[in-house]
Amino acid sequence: MIPDKRFPAKKAEQNSLYLVAIMAAVLISLSVLTRIILLLKSAGGVDFTFLNLLGLFVIGLFYDLVNAAYFTLPLVLYIWLTPRKWWQKRWHRFVVYGIFAFFIFGLLFNAVSEWVFWDEFSSRFNFIAVDYLVYTNEVIGNIQQSYPVGIIVTALLAATAALVYVLKPAIKNAAVQAYSFKQRSFRMLAYVAVLLLCFFLVNNKIRQFSDNTYVNELAGNGLYELFAAYRNNELDYAQFYQKIPDQTAFKKIREMIKTPESSFVDNNPFSIERKIVNAGKEKRMNVVLISVESLSADFLGTFGNTQHITPNLDSLAGQSLLFTNLYATGTRTVRGLEALSICTPPTPGQSIVRRPQNEGLFSLGRVFDQKGYESKFIYGGYGYFDNMGYFFANNGYKLVDRTEIKKKDIDYENIWGVADENLFTLATKEIEKTVKSGKPVFAHIMTTSNHRPFTYPEKRIDIPSHTNREGAVKYTDYAIGRFIKEAQNKPWFKNTLFVIVADHCASSAGKADLPVNKYKIPLLIFAPNVIKPARMERLMSQIDLGPTILGLLNFSYQSKFFGYDIFKLEPGRERAFVSTYQSLGYIRKDTLIILRPQRISDSFVPNFTDGSAKLIQPDNQLTEEAITWYQTASYQFKNKLMK
Known part of the structure; x- marks a missing residue:
């Protein structure tokens, strides 16, 4: 490192790149705290074994670090591209305070959002959260009606101000540019290499190490899961929807999918492949x-x-x-x-x-x-x-x-x-x-x-x-x-x-x-x-x-x-399927079954003219049929049986 002679040696020992470490430390600290709080909230459903807890926190920390690499990208770009002389100006220090305030508020807001999402779905962010980003009008309206948004935002702003105040000495000492643009560019290349490794080698399946769903979810990182959900575009049926044992589902689908002109090509219980003879x-x-x-x-x-x-x-x-x-x-x-x-x-x-x-x-x-x-x-x-x-x-x-x-x-x-x-x-x-x-x-x-x-x-x-x-x-x-x-x-x-x-x-x-x-x-x-x-x-x-x-x-x-x-x-065997991203509908015998996340199912009598629907007592037989169709279709694609 070539120190800037216009700053004391002690101050020059730190430089603007330390700001990235400070931001990453804040993110990781909040992520670990969020994980602990969600663990306590879900204590009744978690298997508290040594291996589960070890994996939960070790794998969780790994995802926190990967997420930190992504999250700090804007700050790294700013440090790389900002002229060296700006860092010597007093006004620029307040710009850096503002940057930290903005990102810390975002992290705190994310932590609260994770709590709300977990409270409803017992899950980290997933495709439902991505879907919510599309339907912002309905989502914002629901949040305003369900939570004291004004109080929450005020509290988050106060917490942001407090954290920036606590971090102010560290930020001030690091708000110094001790590297030339050439040196910063070499470090930028190393950072980009790390990001590329994360992008191509890391996915959200690493956290699936336990038989306990809560443990696997807690081992993830909310922001990373949101990113992964956007990339994968998938909402796992087995995790979020009502289901029956796979063996039972496939036994039933083989009965329902059989028609007079068809016969199964083998006795594989998980296959629906049939020979059609016309x-x-x-x-x-x-x-x-x-x-x-x-x-x-x-x-x-x-x-x-x-x-x-x-x-x-x-x-x-x-x-x-x-x-x-x-x-x-x-x-x-x-x-x-x-x-x-x-x-x-x-x-x-x-x-x-x-x-x-x-x-x-x-x-x-x-x-x-x-x-x-x-x-x-x-x-x-x-x-x-x-x-x-x-x-x-x-x-x-x-x-x-x-x-x-x-x-x-x-x-x-x-x-x-x-x-x-x-x-x-x-x-x-x-x-x-x-x-x-x-x-x-x-x-x-x-x-x-x-x-x-x-x-x-x-x-x-x-x-x-x-x-x-x-x-x-x-x-x-x-x-x-x-x-x-x-x-x-x-x-x-x-x-x-x-x-x-x-x-x-x-x-x-x-x-x-x-x-x-x-x-x-x-x-x-x-x-x-x-x-x-x-x-x-x-x-x-x-x-x-x-x-x-x-x-x-x-x-x-x-x-x-x-x-x-x-x-x-x-x-008498006719049926139809209707859906949104989340709601899966099954029409049969003038009845509409709707399957939703959180393993919810409802039975309705639909009005085929105006689209209204009257809730009725659960029709268990038709609900099981609906589950069978959707569960086996999801299983077939996930396990590459549609190929």
Whole structure:
């Protein structure tokens, strides 16, 4: 170290880098104190063995140190980039006091937040906390109604002032810059190396060392767990939801998933793999699956809408196999894509489309590939959004997105993607490319225009662009109608099955936690030379669409899907799944079961018209069915049995 001669030697022995050690010491001290307090709070559920306590505090300290490395990054950057002469100014010392006050208040606020979260979930921060960061309006309102926020904030400000006052001598002595920029840069490189090691080598599974859940949770660090939850996008079903023994769940799911045309390939109690045998000659038809952004069933005149915003879809509905009782599994595009591609119930937390280790899954695209098709996912936006491109490219599909469209061929585009008419032009080219190669095609097309800001090319419809949702719906309807009309002039049209379905509804808000009317979506299967117009009014889940399409084609294959072929399913066995990130709904026999974190389950009689729900006495049989579906789906993905 080269001391600055303008400061006494004793003072120069310390320097600004010691500020990082002070900040880290504060964080670690508060983390350890928080861990002790939460341990005392949960004493009744903790196994107080020597190994548990040793692991709890040793592993906990390790995570505290890792979290300190992340947390001090802003301070390290500030020290690295701040000119040396500033540190010699008296005013700069007060800037440093302010920085410490800001970060210490944040740490204290986090400690209180951890207490509140633990009080409700008996857990460190997880995906629920990440979800809360998304729904800030509801969360802040709930906190204001539940806790004396003013008193808490005042107390935290007082505690912050007290801590800064106690630390003032140490901060003052360290607020000296004794290193040159070159020397600081070398130390910065070492620090970045440590961060990279933490990022790539450390995960939150290290703390899972005990059979006691409380111990494993206490061994974590709240801020680090929040970061890990954001990275992993997963809310562990087994930890937070009501469950039954895995062996019992899989015995039951094997009973419930069995259908007349299927038989299990082996006696593995944890496998749902079945051989599907459909009678008759296989129909090697092209399949064009259009998943429409935010297309609620109640937008269509066929479902009672009087605004006349879907004339093309309403016309097609009269010529198609129309499904009138279909429910989306979730409220986001990635959840719909999950249901349509891998045909699984929605597991809690984030969609599998966005999760790590989602490669090589058994998918609808893979079944078509096995039959000699070329499977394509064709998207009007950029494939990197919501991890869609990576997911489909690694699960049996060829990715085709807006990067394949030349600028001169784009009539209109916004942040989400190109206009739907340009998307369908691209899709037509891709379909013809595959058909001309001698292969049938399975093309999954994902639209984007029916999305805020509701903009599209002018003079296509009678509602100006950027007016409202109805205009966006009518434009998408126009684009689909134009696509079908142009396809009728193509040689491949007569041998093509057109499937039109929504990814989810336009809104999920309603009178109940899971308003079922906000999950109802349309489904049309149009192939005038093969399928006669008809209505299918049985209850159906979005995850049933894949097996139903394969059934219409008379395909025999080995399946790991959780979905049913609705035409082969015996009457009375219908069910549907609806969900948010946290609430998992199961519709069966006009009853709605909702599973929630903290192992809560409730039974309701839902109103399928206005979305309200009446709480009833627990239906134990249907609750166990709901648990079985969701628990086994989560188990299958977690244990890589969907691959």
